Amino acid sequence: MSGREFFTARTLAEVRAGFRPARRTPVEQVPLSRALHRVPAADITAPAALPGFARSTVDGFAVRAMDTYGASDGLPSYLDLIGAVRMGAAPTVAVRAGGCVAMPTGGVIPDGADAVVMVEYTAETMPGTIEVTRPVAPGGGIVRADEDVVAGGVLAPAGRPLRAPDLGFLAAAGVTTVAVHRRPRVAIISTGDEVVPPGTVELAAGQVRDATASALAGLVADAGGEPVIAGIVPDEPGALKERLTEILAESDLVVVSAGSSVGARDETAGAVAAIGDIWCHGIAIKPGKPTLLAECSGVPLVGLPGNPLSALVVFGQVGIPLLWRIAGCEAPPPQPSTRARLSRDLASAAGRLDVVQVAVRDGVAEPIFGPSALLSVLTRADGYMIVPEPATGLDAGTEVEVILYR
Known part of the structure; x- marks a missing residue:
């Protein structure tokens, strides 16, 4: 096994802080x-201020605020109705002392007015006279011409x-x-003599359909990338190196599914080392420890474990943030989450981050366990929770944050 051992495993925090490739996709107009x-x-x-004119936020009457001071139900203010503002048109009247102008929501504030009193606090006691029963402060009921954004903002x-x-x-x-x-182009390579295309009707003994590539493509597309399923590479010396060399020039990120462990058949580390620089081989995360991160000719590469559950979990934690970074976004958009109480005690190992799949019912998070070769563990989960590196476990009833799958 000389030369095939894991490098010293990095923590997930170290990976996110330290593996920061410079590659960014080019800019395009859309x-x-x-x-x-x-x-x-x-x-x-903004080429100009928005909304561009002072406008009313309520249906009511444009007034001088001082003309409403002291108004109440018992002692209303009386104002002369001197006109009305039409939607989509400039005012044709101005507000004078003791007067008001009828306003629709969104209408342009006429000259002389510094507030709009809501129609609910008014009544037309006689034709041409408006009774006001609530005072309004200057600026009340008005959006300034540059309140949304100033010119150049x-x-x-x-x-x-x-x-x-x-x-x-x-x-x-x-x-x-x-x-x-531009959306990052993500090449997804599957490896292994036992892996066959999903369309294979009859499986020979020992064969498995390539499920991981389709699931990874879905994760890539959901994060705004353009997945390119780049085929299945057999466990032959030199085959993976050759395929990587072919696709690097047209990729912004390369993902190799399987082959990143330390078994005799696992070729990813050797192939990558021949054409690029390995940043780390091994992350202190469960599932997904045998993950490899590298750069080849300026293109970031993620080597994932062969088990589908491990591959998808670790790609969500490492690959998705990397994809967003390549697309020009330093911090991935937050995923929806909820708080729930843990249904049972949960063991963990200090120094390792555990990603635990959970189902959430009535505010209770129920862990879902199963071998990392089973995709059904993920399909039955509503989301996942994190047991951080320092913890040796969590007690039943602990409130946890569950990151929800969309």
């Missing part, structure tokens, strides 16, 4: 219709994936195309 979850390459700024920051509200904000500012990082 329309807003294709910009959801894309990562801006630079701050997107940041509409969407660089490095944060665009969300649906961001697209609306950009559209309101008249920004219809944005400069974003």
Whole structure:
């Protein structure tokens, strides 16, 4: 086994802080219709202030605030109704002392007014006279012309994936195309003489269909990448090195499924060492310890364990953050989570981070156990929880954070 032992295992925190490849995808212009979850390459700024004019936030009457001071149900203020503002049109009247103008929500504030009193606090006691029963402060019921954003202000920051509200904000500012990082191209290679394509109808003894590549492709697509299933490489000396050499030039990230352990058939470390630099081989995480991280010609590479559960768990913890970084996002968007009470005692080993699959029912997290070769453990889980490195276990009833699967 000389030369095939694990390197000293790194903690997950060390991996995330230390393995930081410089590679970023190039920048491209895309329309807003294709910009959801894309990562801006630079701050997107407002060409003009928004909303661009002072507008009413309520249905009511534009007034001078001082004309409402002291108004109450018992002693209302009376104002002359001198006109109305139409939606989508500039005001044709101005507010004078003792007067008011009828306002729709979103209407342009007429000159002379510094507040809008809600219609609920008014009544038309006689034609042309409005009774006001609540005072309003200056600025009440009004959005300033630059309250959403000032001219030149940041509409969407660089490095944060665009969300649906961001697209609306950009559209309101008249920004219809944005400069974003291209989606990372992620090549997924499967290895092993026993692995056959999913479409294989009849399995020979010892053969298994390639389930991991399809699941990894789903994780990549869900994180905004473009998965490329790059085929199955047999356990032949030199075969993996040759395939890696072929796909590096067209990939932003390479994922090798299986072959990263230390068995006699496991070729990933040797193939990668021949064409690149291994950063670590072994992460203090369960499942997924035999994970390999490297760079080959400037392209990051993740070598995953062969068991599907281990491969998917560790790719979620290491590969997804790496994919987002390549796409220009330093911190992956947070996943939905919930708090739940642990249903049973949970053992762990100090110095190792454990990722535990759980089902959540009525606020209780029930751990799901099973061999790391079984994908059903993941399909039955609602999410996962983390037992941190220093812990030697968690007691039943402990409140834990469960990261939910979408």
